Amino acid sequence: xxxxxxxxxxxxxxxxxxxxxxxxxxxxxxxxxxxxxxxxxxxxxxxxxxxxxxxxxxxxxxxxxxxxxxxxxxxxxxxxxxxxxxxxxxxxxxxxxxxxxxxxxxxxxxxxxxxxxxxxxxxxxxxxxxxxxxxxxxxxxxxxxxxxxxxxxxxxxxxxxxxxxxxxxxxxxxxxxxxxxxxxxxxxxxxxxxxxxxxxxxxxxxxxxxxxxxxxxxxxxxxxxxxxxxxxxxxxxxxxxxxxxxxxxxxxxxxxxxxxxxxxxxxxxxxxxxxxxxxxxxxxxxxxxxxxxxxxxxxxxxxxxxxxxxxxxxxxxxxxxxxxxxxxxxxxxxxxxxxxxxxxxxxxxxxxxxxxxxxxxxxxxxxxxxxxxxxxxxxxxxxxxxxxxxxxxxxxxxxxxxxxxxxxxxxxxxxxxxxxxxxxxxxxxxxxxxxxxxxxxxxxxxxxxxxxxxxxxxxxxxxxxxxxxxxxxxxxxxxxxxxxxxxxxxxxxxxxxx
Amino acid sequence: xxxxxxxxxxxxxxxxxxxxxxxxxxxxxxxxxxxxxxxxxxxxxxxxxxxxxxxxxxxxxxxxxxxxxxxxxxxxxxxxxxxxxxxxxxxxxxxxxxxxxxxxxxxxxxxxxxxxxxxxxxxxxxxxxxxxxxxxxxxxxxxxxxxxxxxxxxxxxxxxxxxxxxxxxxxxxxxxxxxxxxxxxxxxxxxxxxxxxxxxxxxxxxxxxxxxxxxxxxxxxxxxxxxxxxxxxxxxxxxxxxxxxxxxxxxxxxxxxxxxxxxxxxxxxxxxxxxxxxxxxxxxxxxxxxxxxxxxxxxxxxxxxxxxxxxxxxxxxxxxxxxxxxxxxxxxxxxxxxxxxxxxxxxxxxxxxxxxxxxxxxxxxxx
Numbered sequence: 097x098x099x100x101x102x103x104x105x106x107x108x109x110x111x112x113x114x115x116x117x118x119x120x121x122x123x124x125x126x127x128x129x130x131x132x133x134x135x136x137x138x139x140x141x142x143x144x145x146x147x148x149x150x151x152x153x154x155x156x157x158x159x160x161x162x163x164x165x166x167x168x169x170x171x172x173x174x175x176x177x178x179x180x181x182x183x184x185x186x187x188x189x190x191x192x193x194x195x196x197x198x199x200x201x202x203x204x205x206x207x208x209x210x211x212x213x214x215x216x217x218x219x220x221x222x223x224x225x226x227x228x229x230x231x232x233x234x235x236x237x238x239x240x241x242x243x244x245x246x247x248x249x250x251x252x253x254x255x256x257x258x259x260x261x262x263x264x265x266x267x268x269x270x271x272x273x274x275x276x277x278x279x280x281x282x283x284x285x286x287x288x289x290x291x292x293x294x295x296x297x298x299x300x301x302x303x304x305x306x307x308x309x310x311x312x313x314x315x316x317x318x319x320x321x322x323x324x325x326x327x328x329x330x331x332x333x334x335x336x337x338x339x340x341x342x343x344x345x346x347x348x349x350x351x352x353x354x355x356x357x358x359x360x361x362x363x364x365x366x367x368x369x370x371x372x373x374x375x376x377x378x379x380x381x382x383x384x385x386x387x388x389x390x391x392x393x394x395x396x397x398x399x400x401x402x403x404x405x406x407x408x409x410x411x412x413x414x415x416x417x418x419x420x421x422x423x424x425x426x427x428x429x430x431x432x433x434x435x436x437x438x439x440x441x442x443x444x445x446x447x448x449x450x451x452x453x454x455x456x457x458x459x460x461x462x463x464x465x466x467x468x469x470x471x472x473x474x475x476x477x478x479x480x481x482x483x484x485x486x487x488x489x490x491x492x493x494x495x496x497x498x499x500x501x502x503x504x505x506x507x508x509x510x511x512x513x514x515x516x517x518x519x520x521x522x523x524x525x526x527x528x529x530x531x532x533x534x535x536x537x538x539x540x541x542x543x544x545x546x547x548x549x550x551x552x553x554x555x556x557x558x559x560x561x562x563x564x565x566x567x568x569x570x571x572x573x574x575x576x577x578x579x580x581x582x583x584x585x586x587x588x589x590x591x592x593x594x
Numbered sequence: 595x596x597x598x599x600x601x602x603x604x605x606x607x608x609x610x611x612x613x614x615x616x617x618x619x620x621x622x623x624x625x626x627x628x629x630x631x632x633x634x635x636x637x638x639x640x641x642x643x644x645x646x647x648x649x650x651x652x653x654x655x656x657x658x659x660x661x662x663x664x665x666x667x668x669x670x671x672x673x674x675x676x677x678x679x680x681x682x683x684x685x686x687x688x689x690x691x692x693x694x695x696x697x698x699x700x701x702x703x704x705x706x707x708x709x710x711x712x713x714x715x716x717x718x719x720x721x722x723x724x725x726x727x728x729x730x731x732x733x734x735x736x737x738x739x740x741x742x743x744x745x746x747x748x749x750x751x752x753x754x755x756x757x758x759x760x761x762x763x764x765x766x767x768x769x770x771x772x773x774x775x776x777x778x779x780x781x782x783x784x785x786x787x788x789x790x791x792x793x794x795x796x797x798x799x800x801x802x803x804x805x806x807x808x809x810x811x812x813x814x815x816x817x818x819x820x821x822x823x824x825x826x827x828x829x830x831x832x833x834x835x836x837x838x839x840x841x842x843x844x845x846x847x848x849x850x851x852x853x854x855x856x857x858x859x860x861x862x863x864x865x866x867x868x869x870x871x872x873x874x875x876x877x878x879x880x881x882x883x884x885x886x887x888x889x890x891x892x893x894x895x896x897x898x899x900x901x902x903x904x905x906x907x908x909x910x911x912x913x914x915x916x917x918x919x920x921x922x923x924x925x926x927x928x929x930x931x932x933x934x935x936x937x938x939x940x941x942x943x944x945x946x947x948x949x950x951x952x953x954x955x956x957x958x959x960x961x
Contacts, residue, residue, distance in 0.1 A: 401846060425848025439846055442839025444906045453836055453847040460829040467827070507847070 100162070102127050102259055102290045103148070103179070108157035110143055110314075117143045118154070119314040125259060128288045130281060132295070132305035132322070136334050136498075136526035139311040141294055145261050148292075149181050150174040178258035182248045184267060190237040195219035197236055198251045222254055226283070242273035249280055253289075260284065261292045266300060267524055270387030271593070278304050296524060297553075298327045310334055335528050346579040347562060352376040354413060355546045356515055361397055361407035367570035368393045371407070375515070375546045380537070382561030382578075383550040384588055390570035391550035392434055395517045398548070399431045400424045425454055427515075430508030434519040440504035443493030447485045448474045450492050451507045458512070477506045481536055498529025505536060516540065518549040522556060534560060554585050566591040657900035658912045660951070665915050668922050676929045682806075684925070689811035690801060692921035694719070694869040694876075694885075696814045698892035699899070699913035700821050701865030704858040705765075706896050707825070709838035709905025710758070712862050714750060714769040716889040717776035719870030720882070722746040724780050726871055727789040727880030736796060743867040750776060751863025755856030773889070781882035790879040800875030810872050815914070817868070822910035834858060838905025894941060895920055898948050919944065 101124045110118040118140045125131050135141045146152045148159070150168030159166055161177055168174040171181065188197050195215040196203075204211045204218065219232035228246045236244060245265060252260050262281075266274045281291055281304055293305055301308060302322055310318040310333040318333040354376050361371040368390040375381055383391040396402035398409065400418040408415050411427055418424050421431065433439035441450050452459070452470045459469045474488045483506060484499050485492075492503055501522070508516050521537070522530045537560055540547065551557050557564050558578060566574040566588060574591040576583055672679045679685075698715050705712045725746050726739035750772055757768045799809050825831035833854045836844040845851045869888070874880045892913075899916030901908030920941060927937050 399846075420850075421846050422848045422850055431846055433843075433846055439840070439842045442836060442843055442906060444902075444904075445835060445839040449832070449835065449839070450843075453832075453844065453849070456829050456832055457848070463828045463830060465827055465829060465832065 100127050101125065101160075102162060104160040104163075105144075105148065106158050106160070108144065108147060108154045108159075110140075110147060110152060111155045117314050118147075121157070121311070121314070121316055123309060123316065125290045125292060126307075128285055128290055129306045130285060130291045130293055130304055132293045132301040132308040133311065134294075134301065134308055134330060134334055135311035136528050139334070139526075140314040141311055142263070143314075144311070145181065145263065145292070145294070148174070148179060148261065175252075175255050175257060178256065179261075180252040180255055180257040180259075181261040182245070182252065182263065182265060184264040186241070186244045186248060188236050188244055188247060191235065193233050193235055194223075194230055194239075194247055195232040197247060198222070198232075198254055219250075222250055226250055226253065226280070240273075242269050242276065245269070245277065246280070249284070253284070253287075257289065259290045259292070261294070263294045264296070264524065265293070266295060266297065272386075274300070296526065298330055301330070302327070312336055331527050334526070335531075347378075349376040349379045349562065352378060355411065356398070357410040357413070358398065359408045359410065361394075361409070362405040363390075363393055363397055363570070364403035364405040366390075366393055366402070368397065369570050371397075371572060373565065373572070375548060377546055378541055378544040379563065380541050380547045380549060380561045382557035382564040383548060383567055384554060384557055384564055384592055385550075385567035386592055387552075388569075389567040389592070391567055392519050393570070394567065395431065395519050395548065395550055398424075399429065399517055401431070425457075428513050430454065430513040430516040432505050432508065432516065432518045432521055434523065436500055436504040441492050441500060443491070443500075445492060446489050447478065447483065447492045447495070447503060448488030450503060451477050451488070454507055455510060455512060473510050477503075477510060481506045481509065482532065496529075498525045498532075501525045502529060502532065502536070505533060509536060509540065511543070514545055516545060516547045518547060518551075520551055521549060522551070522553070554588050557588075558583060558585065564588060568592065657907070658909055658915065661899055661912060661915045661919070661948070664948070665919050665922070668919065668926075672922065672926050672929075676926070678929050679926065684929075686803070686806075686808045686811070688918065688921045688925050689814075690808040691925075692917045693808075693810040693814040694872045695888060695891045695895055695920065696818065696914055696917035697865050697869040697872065698862075698888060699895040699917050700814075700818055700910050701858075701862030702889075702892040702896050703899075703901050703908055703910045703913045704821075704825070704834055705862045706893070706901045706903060707838045707905055707908050708834045708855055708858040709841065710855065710858060711765040712754065712769045712859060713766065713889050714754060714773040714776060715862055715866035715869075715892060716885045716887055717773045717780065718747055718750045718863055718866040719873065719888060720880075720884040720886075721750075721776045721780040721870070722867035723870035723874040723884060724783060724789065724880045724882065727792065727874050728783070730792040730796070731789055734793065736793060740871060743871050744864055747863035747865070747867030747870075748860055749863070750866075751860035752856065754863070755859035758859070759852045759855055777882075777886075780884075784882060786882045788879050788881045792874075792878060796875045797878050800872060800877070810876070813868075813872070817865075818910050818914045825910055830854065830857070835906060838902070838907070840906075891917075891920065894945055897945055 103125045105121065105123040108118050108121040108123065109116065121140070121144060123144065133141050133144070143152065147154050148168075150170045150173050153167075159168070161179070166177060168177065168179070174180065189200065192200070195212070195218075198219050199215050204214045206214075216232045223230050223232060226246075226249070228250060230239070230243055230246060236247065239247070249260075265277060269277060281293070284291060293301070295301060305322050307319070307321050308325065308330065309316060310330065312334060354374055356375040358371050358373045362369050371394060373381070383394065385391050393402055397404055398418070400420045400423055403419070409418055410416065416427065418427065424431070437443060451474050455473060456465060456470070459466050459473065477483070478485065478488055481502050483495070483502050485495055492500060495503070501524075505518070505521060518537075522533050525533065537547065537549070549557065549560060561578055564576040564578055564583070565572055566576070568591070576588065698719065702712065702715065722743035726743040729735055729739035729742050754765070754769055754772055757763060758765050802809050804812070825834065833844065833849050836847070836849060837851055837854050841851055870885065873885060895916035896908065896913045897903065897916065898919050899908065899912030899914065901912060923940055923944060924937055927934075927940060
């Protein structure tokens with residue numbers, strides 16, 4: 097039986113000046129279904145969702161809510177009609193309590209006084225009815241990302257939303273938290289609530305969505321029930337052509353010189369303990385583990401960004417004391433942090449300024465920058481890694497997410513650095529950029545650069561790494577040699593969680 | 595009655611139209627010149643790393659260019675409205691009178707671009723000036739005075755930097771504290787008695803001219819150009835930008851962010867000292883309550899000149915334009931006889947208007 101459409105967007109076109117971002121898009125969501133909206137960065141997903149949410153007005157086209165034409169003026173207008181959105185940046189007021197956040201802007205009042213008791217009671221009842229283990233009086237800043245997400249879900253439910261848009265909800269969630277979110281989504285679905293689910297993770301789409309709509313260059317290029325398609329097809333729809341999976345070729349590193357060795361590394365005031373690891377020239381080692389396994393901490397310990405309690409780091413078989421990133425950089429070591437906006441790039445500075453930063457030191461004489469050398473460096477990186485920008489003078493914050501990530505990685509890739517540590521190198525980037533980043537990494541390995549890559553995506557590690565080290569609760573629990581054929585994803589997963 | 599006054603009225607109206615026409619012509623010329631220069635800037639595309647070279651490139655960036663145009667426009671309008679303004683003497687005066695603010699704004703640019711804040715420089719400059727004055731009065735040594743003044747600036751800057759970095763306190767609070775402490779020391783040192791009796795030639799540095807060039811202004815402009823070069827062309831300068839752009843990213847890129855930050859405060863202290871010296875040389879007297887609130891004028895000059903309060907953006911040259919705009923407004927209001935009480939209101943309005951233009955143009959870009 098065909099379910100009725102809760103929302104129907106017809107012939108939506110949106111132009112920004114001469115640029116057409118959405119071109120005659122027809123899009124509908126049925127009652128009580130989970131619809132995955134897919135597309136590479138810049139495909140028009142967020143513009144479409146902003147139109148649905150009343151943030152943008154379409155240039156042409158119409159929206160019907162349960163068969164009646166509507167026009168939302170702003171997000172408040174949208175949620176009054178039962179359409180709400182959970183943004184990737186969880187928009188909560190951190191220093192207020194859970195209840196105050198849920199009732200933000202519509203506080204329960206007795207006279208002129210905010211009735212906190214009633215708000216707490218109502219919120220607790222709501223949270224309990226959803227089976228969320230959250231205290232309504234707790235301050236939001238003390239909660240985990242997963243709980244914050246639950247609060248937003250609870251808020252949308254309390255607003256009696258009938259359609260919820262979730263933008264990259266799992267980008268900051270751990271494995272088990274993601275599973276819990278899927279449970280919540282299923283529960284919402286049973287209540288007849290429709291969900292538009294946006295994610296870069298293909299597996300999630302198959303785990304949670306009923307139907308998938310793919311946007312490319314502002315047009316709907318495919319629409320299918322999830323059970324009728326597979327990952328390969330989805331990726332092809334998204335980028336417009338077939339992709340070949342990168343496969344690691346088996347290499348023998350036993351004869352290669354050792355570049356980095358960790359001996360009994362212990363984190364100061366932390367849980368990462370007793371790490372022994374060897375990295376050889378041109379070798380790519382993957383760090384697998386669930387969130388909280390200590391992958392980020394380990395990388396930062398090697399790089400001098402996290403204090404050591406004890407242990408020795410050997411570079412070229414000589415012990416080295418690396419206690420600041422500056423020393424690591426001096427040893428020609430680079431680090432791509434997990435969050436490019438927070439730690440990787442200065443978004444208000446230009447592409448060129450960001451790319452040149454790690455090498456300014458060696459490209460200056462007596463403190464004065466050698467401008468031609470720096471310019472050559474920037475051109476080399478921008479052209480070599482196809483960072484799309486109008487010029488190196490463009491603000492890096494104005495680039496697409498994928499290109500920003502390429503720059504965050506590219507700043508270490510001039511050829512000067514010989515050990516590069518990656519923390520989630522493809523997090524939150526679209527499939528196109530992802531494949532370009534894989535090319536960058538493979539090319540580096542061919543140039544005998546040694547790398548350690550921490551990633552949540554096991555396939556990624558299997559595609560890129562010669563060896564995969566599994567961390568659990570701050571310790572190395574297993575090591576896999578990746579010969580490109582025999583290793584299976586379940587094997588690694590078992591070691592991660594088992 | 596009315597009839598008899600008609601010719602005069604006609605004459606006045608004619609005169610008014612003549613002036614307006616002249617103003618329009620001037621503005622048109624200014625706008626065209628500006629457009630040409632602007633095109634050149636656009637071609638040479640500013641001064642960030644990795645761009646092609648252009649003749650004017652090191653000096654200005656788009657934002658500085660906007661502020662330069664505003665300055666030019668204000669000068670043209672002032673010149674038309676007031677004949678006194680046009681005299682070479684008056685223009686030289688504007689430069690000279692604002693040298694101390696401009697000098698402070700140089701150091702302040704570094705602190706603000708690095709993402710910091712410093713409220714202490716008004717007091718620092720007063721204390722530095724006072725110490726120099728005592729040296730000159732009691733030992734008759736100008737050189738010793740300069741050294742002592744610079745030492746005061748260096749120490750206060752260093753203390754500010756160390757407390758901010760190692761005790762991890764907000765710069766606003768730390769420098770508010772040192773502002774009061776320095777002021778107290780300055781007053782207590784002489785029990786609030788003014789200090790005077792310096793070698794008479796130092797006044798030349800304060801207000802004198804050399805071949806028609808006002809000396810204090812020359813010191814300011816030369817130092818500003820030099821420090822602008824430091825900001826744009828040296829590793830240190832680029833690190834200051836990186837620090838203000840994203841401190842964590844800068845640290846992870848192998849930059850000694852703590853050292854760089856401390857240096858910005860030291861620079862600010864040193865430039866406050868130089869400004870303090872200039873004030874003493876001008877007035878030939880040092881008082882405990884001197885230079886009160888100058889830090890705000892320096893901040894205003896930076897903000898008008900395009901230095902971002904959030905760090906990561908701006909230039910020393912911008913702060914020079916900012917200080918000149920400030921001086922120009924004060925000068926014009928005096929010339930056309932507006933009460934001094936209204937000066938600050940106008941300055942305040944200018945700060946807000948300039949920031950509005952900035953935020954509008956950048957939000958337009960974002961769309």
